[in-house]
Amino acid sequence: MASRYRTRSGIVVRRNVTPAGDVILDLLTPEGKLRGVARGGVKGSRSPRLNLFQHLTVQTYEKPGNDLATLSEIMLEGALPGLSSPDVYPFAHFLCELADKLYQEEDFVGQAGFELFTGGLRGLVRHTDPDRITLLIAWKLLALHGMFPRVSSCIETGSFENLTHFDAGAGGVTSASVGRGLNIGEDAIEELGNIARGTVREVLEEELSDGARAGLWLALEAYLGVHVSILQAWGAVKLMRSSGLQMA
């Protein structure tokens, strides 16, 4: 008989407190997303560990037929306190919500995906441009998930020249002559190609123009809206980006 106990390690991407004082956590682990409940977790000595963005190792107890595992042991591996800063908080929520929506339970994430995600969260705190880190990690997560749009040539004509438009529904780019989708400009589409081909480090070494950045955000919103979900965190991210301030 398979053991009902399992040990997993991951980042808390969603935290909900039930009226009864239980804490339901969603963790992104290399083996996939894990949802579990810490009974009475809102009070007591375990509560400081049951927070968003924390790296935890948990022991789960799963009864057959029970869809929610019980978190029986919780150990803190690391915390990223800098993510509560208003400068990065909406971005961290955005990435966590994206990961939460992108991966279902038992959906294999892999070590590469897990490290990309955790590296992204760390980058938000350490990098001078958290806006760009969010954009890059979001597109990279889509790529790892096999959901990256076709950006090398026009999806209509196959042309490699003058690619300016992004058709979210069709999942690719079109040339100016076809003109289907959002006009995000050649620079943004070239950057999408760089994101698809290069490593995070290589992409960050190149400058990103304001126009290309705006185009990439626009394309990301449209693409996620069609292929993943409309994320709740968009509101806070947009407000922050439009004002250049913190969520206001």
Next chain:
Amino acid sequence: MKYPNSLIQLIRELSRLPGVGPKSAQRLAFHLFSSSDQDVKNLSDAILEAKKILKLCPVCYNITDTDLCAVCSDPTRDQDIICVVEEPGDVIAIERSGEFEGLYHVLHGALSPMNGVGPEQIKIAGLLERIQNREGAPVEVILATSTTVEGEATSMFVQRSLEPLGVNVSRIAYGLPVGGALEYADEVTLGRAIAGRRQVTKI
């Protein structure tokens, strides 16, 4: 055996209450059935009455059944200190400590973009307006939001929003529980307690 429909309905409604599971709801339903008509009427009247007259204080957004809540209408309280908390229950907790004599401001939540809770969804604007419209000495604001990531983010956001208004802002201290042994403290609290240590001697 199938329960009567009215009993099922009662159990269903009771089990929607916080902290009440299906079994507790069943016990409560049987208890209500065996109670006198008068007791049940008193309970239902109390629920309806409370729902009818309870409202938010227009100044601090705490729950009240009068025009102003008991704290805001008390002239003996220190009018120059405002303690910002997340929920009305936090006001009760701080009042129980007996250490605070000032006023409160209840935000009714904490910032959580992934749940669609931004600054507009909680009572931050009300706090800023309250301080801007205030006359007299500058006020001190104590940020007593929870120590979760959401509470921290809310605290930092309120702090930044208050900066242009020239008010003194402080944050409640992190620390170890009184009477607790160090070796049983969790690593996060212990780390925060060391980071936020207080100097006791000056050389």
